Amino acid sequence: MNTLSIDSSTKRLSIAASRNERLLSEITADDSTNHMVSIMGMLDRVLVKSKLTLEQIDVFGVNSGPGDFTGTRIGISIIKILSLLENKLAYGIDSLDAIAVGMGLRNTGFIAKALGKNSSVILMPCIDVKREEVYFAFYNVTAREPIPVGRLQETEGKNSYIARVTGQRVRYTIKKTGENFLMRHDSLENFLGKLTGGGAFKIPGVAAEYLNPEVLIGGNCYLSYGRIISDIVKKGKIFTLDKKTAFPHAEYINICSYYNALKKAEAKNIVPVYVRDFIPFGGR
16 A cells, blocks of 8 residues: 655655555655745655655545644645545544654664563653643553563664564554643643652543553653753653654654555545634634
8 A cells, every 4th residue: 555645734844655554755854944835846756766656646644733834734735636636545644643653663662671561651742832832642552462571672773773572573552542632831740740650640531540651752842841841751750751753754644544544444524633723814
């Protein structure tokens, strides 16, 4: 299954093509100030590098936000047009879902070690959504098969560490647990402190308690609120900061879209995700 996705939700525009879970090509403009000018040329170069034509794409994906207002809408518009022209499926992927997948891909060594000592692994993508607020959610990571303690090895891969147990790669399941949260940045430390205690991590609205937890914090929140995030990591002990996944990438959108297609998820009309009620033209 060939997948093509766009992530234009931040200043770092990225476009990627994948076959199943394997990345074929990705091009990133690290500081694109005008997505409309860059996006079509980048899309063409990704297809050329992947040795694919537009007609060979089976599934399209796009980051539907939250993110930059104009950039997100540009990406959505182009993907909707391409999927309509080619009569193919298109999925809008939430920014938090995309970052969570990236955190899983780029921290396999951390995850394998934690699971190997029977810890619960929680990913916490957290993004700065302006107005001194952060937006985040929690994702539980489990191995499809138990990891035997003391039999873990790590080999350095291209972008991350690949966890191996007795010569076999370990496959993980990343599942969102609970709702999305929006709050002031200066309330985050107190909020997270209330979720820990007695060797467990308790997510609001979720009956399950995650024992012996390891919580990995990713996303771009540390770029804006580094002191607060550092204090959380230093004081909380169960928290670890992931600086590798500050921004989502089209590669992660591809993976999410691929699995949506595999499980035959409904391809709904793609609309931008807003963390607050959207009132156009500066109205009140």
